[in-house]
Amino acid sequence: MYLMINVEESSYGMPITGNGVAKVVDSTHPNFNKGDLIWGMTGWEEYSLIKSPEYFFKIQHTDVPLSYYTGILGMPGATAYFGFYEVCSPKKGETVFVSAASGAVGQLVGQFAKLSGCYVVGSAGSKEKVDLLKNKFGFDDAFNYKEEPDLNIALKRYFRDGIDIYFENVGGKMLDAVLLNMKLRGRIAACGMISQYNLEQPEGVHNIFCITTKQIRMEGFTVLDYYHNYPKFLETVLPKIKEGKITYIEDITEGLESAPAALIGLFSGRNVGKQVVVVAHE
Amino acid sequence: MYLMINVEESSYGMPITGNGVAKVVDSTHPNFNKGDLIWGMTGWEEYSLIKSPEYFFKIQHTDVPLSYYTGILGMPGATAYFGFYEVCSPKKGETVFVSAASGAVGQLVGQFAKLSGCYVVGSAGSKEKVDLLKNKFGFDDAFNYKEEPDLNIALKRYFRDGIDIYFENVGGKMLDAVLLNMKLRGRIAACGMISQYNLEQPEGVHNIFCITTKQIRMEGFTVLDYYHNYPKFLETVLPKIKEGKITYIEDITEGLESAPAALIGLFSGRNVGKQVVVVAHE
CATH class of the missing domain: 3.40.50.720 (NAD(P)-binding Rossmann-like Domain)
Structure with a gap:
């Protein structure tokens, strides 16, 4: 549903990836069920086949904008x-x-x-x-x-x-x-x-x-070396967001088709805050 | 008695220092007595007035060459x-x-x-x-x-x-x-x-x-940040020297007057092993 745009994922000749927020449409993995909201490394695409679920996290707290999981609450x-x-x-x-x-x-x-x-x-x-x-x-x-x-x-x-x-x-x-x-x-x-x-x-x-x-x-x-402590991070940062002690700015662009321009914009410093693309509003 | 020659001590316009092995000729410091053998930062000189004795060590083991305290057993x-x-x-x-x-x-x-x-x-x-x-x-x-x-x-x-x-x-x-x-x-x-x-x-x-x-x-x-562990270092390395498990090479030059040439030699790579100058044979 959301995709963050990051320069490190733009390796020449490779499929472009980015940290995304997504809803599971089907799963054979015991930890992830249909309908779960998750975040982790997805593709620049509307539907992703996730073969390495190790670095995917299930979203438990939905009282903050979901796009935050591509940014302040994500990677x-x-x-x-x-x-x-x-x-x-x-x-x-x-x-x-x-x-x-x-x-x-x-x-x-x-x-x-x-x-x-x-x-x-x-x-x-x-x-x-x-x-x-x-x-x-x-x-x-x-x-x-x-x-x-x-x-x-x-x-x-x-x-x-x-x-x-x-x-x-x-x-x-x-x-x-x-x-x-x-x-x-x-x-x-x-x-x-x-x-x-x-x-x-x-x-x-x-x-x-x-x-x-x-x-x-x-x-x-x-x-990646610190993801095992992600729960500790969430426990510290989530309350500070809710109390307004941490502010966060995103630069949200509509539509997967705008992703290439958003990526190019990173190199010229066009964006202010985390560059996020809305892939779908659901 | 011995002086090691080191590039870092050769700051322009400053009195030249070097790690030396010396014998105490007089002392008002309770830890150092006349006749003690010591090593630490001395000057390029025959007699040194030591005002900051914190980084001076008393030499306890004299069954190895004393010049080793400018090198393998020193700094x-x-x-x-x-x-x-x-x-x-x-x-x-x-x-x-x-x-x-x-x-x-x-x-x-x-x-x-x-x-x-x-x-x-x-x-x-x-x-x-x-x-x-x-x-x-x-x-x-x-x-x-x-x-x-x-x-x-x-x-x-x-x-x-x-x-x-x-x-x-x-x-x-x-x-x-x-x-x-x-x-x-x-x-x-x-x-x-x-x-x-x-x-x-x-x-x-x-x-x-x-x-x-x-x-x-x-x-x-x-x-300097590790000198508090010097006894542990000595305990580990001294036996290995005596057992011949660690080898050490010095490049020994006679006389304080040869120190400047020895220093210049460091920059052209002339020396083999630690450059040491014998200031006095006692």
Whole structure:
């Protein structure tokens, strides 16, 4: 019924997949029955044949928008949660920087950081997104990276004493500038590097030596390794959504036929919030 | 009496320091008495005034060469030990790559890897050093990086199924090639990046995105954070030296006046094994 659009699923020459919310129309699997609402990796299609049900979750709570299971209560939400809490080991009072901060993952990392008593700044690619970060998602500050001639100087403006935690979504020049501004024993959760995916030759990152000199831990991760803790995540985040303590924005497009344009839009930064496609209204 | 020469201590405009073995000639500190043999960070000088004795260790075992406390039983040895065991979390049967492998740290990492049941390959910059790695230090294989036109191809030759653990001593092009060859969930201990220290602009590393796609953990560390476990290290390594299960090579130069040339030699790879200067024979 809903499909989230994600750059990582767009491998050339492969059938395109995405995290979807769906209703079971038929099942021989004991855990899934006809009529069950589920979320997990489906295809860009109206009906999907699921051969590997390990990473599918039955939806138990329907008092939130079902599309949330493609986002805040699905893969991006769990990515933000486990990436921030498990990979970054945040402590109260630490400083956090999030790139691509208005995206589905970034907007949540920022809010988790605030809930943990951290100072958090985000970067995004338009004035509209920067306003959202500051006024809707409660980031302490935010900036438009496209308007910064020198990212190193921009970061120094917001982090006079340096960055404890960087939630990395973009790579390239931003990572280079961040490395110069990391504190001793800083942590970088390498969640994605969207600026690099469409380049023939990825950009060189020159300040990697900072990892040695500042004893930085940089760690790539996949949410798949944390799905066994999904119930704990749901238990924590669901009440916060209902109490209005966590805000979430989606960019909803109608019709499966609009999915290709929505995917292309991700690379130019057109979307605001998680890009979702409505496949069917039922 | 002995002084180890280390590139990291050669900051421009600063008094040059190095890990030294010394005898206390006078002390007002309750833990150190006249006549005690100690090791720790001293100056390039015949007599040192120690104002911060926290990182000084009293030498209890004198049945090994005292110069070993500038190396295998001192800072480089503890760096290899804690970097390999604590940062890399090795498991039996894993594959390990060590760059600058004939250096004081590298030669020990390789031997620890073998003692842990790993497959280990090292790179070095001369035929002589490669021979040492294979024939003296027990590396499974070794290669001369200067004779490899393509480091990626060289690594694929030794690691057909990829690298689990990389002990990083050089940075730059080698790191770039290693990233392409790391396995899923590989670990990189970022100990040093000697190839980058004397460059005006550090080289760009293009394959950092592998950290994300392969869920690699890359971690800089300093041995200072592990010194509280030094007694455990000594307890493990000292018997292995006495039983001949760990071999160690030093490059010993006579006289403090030879220290500058010895330091410069490090950058051209002239030394084989830990570069040590004899300041006094007593």
